[in-house]
Amino acid sequence: MLTHWSQVVTESASRSPSSDGVVRREGTITFREEPVPVPVVAGQWQGAAVTADTPPAPVLWQPTPEVREATRLAAFAREVAARRGLDLDAGDYDAIWRWSVEHLDQFWADVAAWSGVLPERVPDDRVLTRREMPGAEWFPDATVNYAEQALRHATDEHPALIAVAEDAEPVEVSWADLRAQVGAFAATLRRLGVQRGDRVAGYLPNVPEAVVAFLGAASIGAVWSSCAPDFGTRAVLDRFAQIEPTVLVAVDGYRFNGKPHDRREVVAELRAALPTVRTTIAVPRLFPGEVPDGALGWADAVADRQDPVFEALPFEHPLWIVYSSGTTGLPKGIVHGHGGVALEEHKQLGLHGDVGPGDRFYWYASTAWIMWNIATSALLRGATVVVHDGAPAYPSVDAQFALAARTGITYLGTSAGYLIACEKAGIRPGETHDLSALRVIGSTGSPLPASAFHWVYDAVGSDVFLSSASGGTDVATGFIGSTLLLPVTAGELQRPMLGVAAAAWNEDGQPVVGELGELVITEPMPSMPLYFWNDADGTRYREAYFEPWPGVWRHGDWMEVTDRGTCVITGRSDSTLNRGGVRMGTADIYAAVESFPEIADCVVLGVEQRDGGYWMPLFVQMAPGAELTDELRDRIRAAIRSSASPRHVPDEILVAPGVPHTRTGKRLEVPLKRLFQGVPPEKAVNPGAVDDASLVEHYVALARERGTR
Numbered sequence: 248m249l250t251h252w253s254q255v256v257t258e259s260a261s262r263s264p265s266s267d268g269v270v271r272r273e274g275t276i277t278f279r280e281e282p283v284p285v286p287v288v289a290g291q292w293q294g295a296a297v298t299a300d301t302p303p304a305p306v307l308w309q310p311t312p313e314v315r316e317a318t319r320l321a322a323f324a325r326e327v328a329a330r331r332g333l334d335l336d337a338g339d340y341d342a343i344w345r346w347s348v349e350h351l352d353q354f355w356a357d358v359a360a361w362s363g364v365l366p367e368r369v370p371d372d373r374v375l376t377r378r379e380m381p382g383a384e385w386f387p388d389a390t391v392n393y394a395e396q397a398l399r400h401a402t403d404e405h406p407a408l409i410a411v412a413e414d415a416e417p418v419e420v421s422w423a424d425l426r427a428q429v430g431a432f433a434a435t436l437r438r439l440g441v442q443r444g445d446r447v448a449g450y451l452p453n454v455p456e457a458v459v460a461f462l463g464a465a466s467i468g469a470v471w472s473s474c475a476p477d478f479g480t481r482a483v484l485d486r487f488a489q490i491e492p493t494v495l496v497a498v499d500g501y502r503f504n505g506k507p508h509d510r511r512e513v514v515a516e517l518r519a520a521l522p523t524v525r526t527t528i529a530v531p532r533l534f535p536g537e538v539p540d541g542a543l544g545w546a547d548a549v550a551d552r553q554d555p556v557f558e559a560l561p562f563e564h565p566l567w568i569v570y571s572s573g574t575t576g577l578p579k580g581i582v583h584g585h586g587g588v589a590l591e592e593h594k595q596l597g598l599h600g601d602v603g604p605g606d607r608f609y610w611y612a613s614t615a616w617i618m619w620n621i622a623t624s625a626l627l628r629g630a631t632v633v634v635h636d637g638a639p640a641y642p643s644v645d646a647q648f649a650l651a652a653r654t655g656i657t658y659l660g661t662s663a664g665y666l667i668a669c670e671k672a673g674i675r676p677g678e679t680h681d682l683s684a685l686r687v688i689g690s691t692g693s694p695l696p697a698s699a700f701h702w703v704y705d706a707v708g709s710d711v712f713l714s715s716a717s718g719g720t721d722v723a724t725g726f727i728g729s730t731l732l733l734p735v736t737a738g739e740l741q742r743p744m745l746g747v748a749a750a751a752w753n754e755d756g757q758p759v760v761g762e763l764g765e766l767v768i769t770e771p772m773p774s775m776p777l778y779f780w781n782d783a784d785g786t787r788y789r790e791a792y793f794e795p796w797p798g799v800w801r802h803g804d805w806m807e808v809t810d811r812g813t814c815v816i817t818g819r820s821d822s823t824l825n826r827g828g829v830r831m832g833t834a835d836i837y838a839a840v841e842s843f844p845e846i847a848d849c850v851v852l853g854v855e856q857r858d859g860g861y862w863m864p865l866f867v868q869m870a871p872g873a874e875l876t877d878e879l880r881d882r883i884r885a886a887i888r889s890s891a892s893p894r895h896v897p898d899e900i901l902v903a904p905g906v907p908h909t910r911t912g913k914r915l916e917v918p919l920k921r922l923f924q925g926v927p928p929e930k931a932v933n934p935g936a937v938d939d940a941s942l943v944e945h946y947v948a949l950a951r952e953r954g955t956r
Contacts, residue, residue, distance in 0.1 A: 303811065304736040307704045308712060318731045320598045327357050340732040340742060341812070348748040348770060351375055355590060355746065355773060362593035364396055364586070365389050375771065380798055381788055383771035386562040391586040393566050394466035395557035398426050400629035405605060407626065409654050410455050413502045413637035417654055420455055427552035432463030435548045439526050441493055443468035443558065444565065448492035450474055450483060450517065451614055452501045452636045456530045456545060458623055460496045465566060465585070468558040472568040475613035476501045476508070480516045481890040482835060485577050486570050490780055491523040500533035504638040507533050515539070562586030563777055569617055571720045578832060579787060580780030583723050587773035591724040592624035594745055599728050600687065600714065602658060604629035610660030610689065611639050611647060616829045617720040618691065622660065639665050648676035651685050660689035663699065667859045670702035677708045689714045693825060694816050696859035697738030715740050717816045719802060722774045726766065726802065727814045739813035747772060751806045756796055760808050765820055768800040818855030822916035825853060826861055826894050833916060835891040840865070840883060845873035848906040850914045851897060854923045862923070865897035868905050875902050907942040922950040
């Protein structure tokens, strides 16, 4: 029988601030074991733990005892139990999870030893020496270099990278060649005067050069940051100008959907607008042999092939800066550390994904999405990383499955949107492609509906493991994810991940089961941000995650914990635009639209829909005498496409009589979004908090007309 977790936080009588002034919620986590038989369904599991009131979700995949026994997680649990003298069932995920969150110091010390990230076992009392959020202190005595960890699996048996593109045959990069290129690039950076803590920025597609540049920067202790080349000049500058890079690694263009996109003009604009950039390293993609004046060609930057020299860095030395946008101000520069990322990726990819040497790991991602960073981190596990420069469904919707067959991918990661598109297209990749090597399909970026789960097991393969996960750029890992120790149920995520004390809380700060709540994390994780860039006193960091509950991370997702222990993520509880996993703040859209004199005001919404779709309307209030013509719509779309991102061009541009704001002047984004998700008006909007409540009626009527209520 599978048992399920239920997290009950019992607050202590005292809620007084700790010595540092932070109020922390204290309590205990308890677990129940209530297995109840359910009717047998052909080919499905018959022992799900349910209550009489909750019908079991269809079970689509069930691990055999042999599968459980052979997992890396089970081996890890057996090793831990034997060494620590614990009564820990290696096949009981809930028991392992409970130990991992109740004994964070033991768990992460054991992950560090098991993964080899730290060469010597760290005493438990030197793992988490300050257990609070924000401000947790991990492994204060340890040194780690992420690049060294990523390149320590050199072998001639499997390549390190396989590069695929729309206009070229797959190209393999050996571990020896990758190490030599990284060593050469690192030596070039040193020769250019780049030092620890300096920033190296990449304006690059998902190509091997991006991996080499990132690892080369990391090897010397420089801090990496990247944007995809489909981002416009202003969107890139909003990110890179903050971090003041000393080196810019930039591509001349890219191909997407069979078409070339020349970015030489954008690169020139970036060079002119980034005065801290001392050297631009030009990566050829569309114009081989052409190097802009004053730039260094990529071939010269990696000409002196050599073994890398890795700097020994403090555990929390900055590794990269990634970006998460809100509704106001510039995108937030999130800084992660070498050690925390290395440990989290070993846990996520190794213990949850069962990834190791011999695997061919792929995740469709651009360099603007954290999944590019995570996919590159499969090198930590000794896996071959398949890097894909191109459109997700070119030349046909089954492109990623064709790629899996062509290159022998064992772990195919993609977005929920791609799987939904495949389902709607009615394709059956398991019948049209040789997917015999494929064992895992990963899905993230947005909620995956139950129908897409069924499609995978019907049209791809009955023995594939579908891993639906939810996490964030903010932590470079997952919060809720999958394990081969548990069955896969349609439309649900299996459990909180190891070391992640996750729960759904209502607005009163109480854990709830069987209803939507805010996804919260009540204990630190080693890959939580070290800090935000240019946020010296931590104000933006605290505002982003630790309101309204100091000391408790509120992620900004709606989540339901079922009383079977599974989880359902329904979308963002904030206004961040999350299309295809690439998050962008509404402020990026407003900056483009507000430049039009015809527009008096506007509001953009990102609405997750019940069928897994995503609707992104832009409502505009016209200036007196102005009219929303098709020509103006086209100009607005072009402005958003060029200055923000083509991924975030609205699906519709609609005229509204006005845009309601809060009484403090903020657009009413989240309440309006909830209207279009079917939330009754009296629950979605507080009229007393709106500057002009009469304006809301227009959106209520439109939501009713669209059938969302």
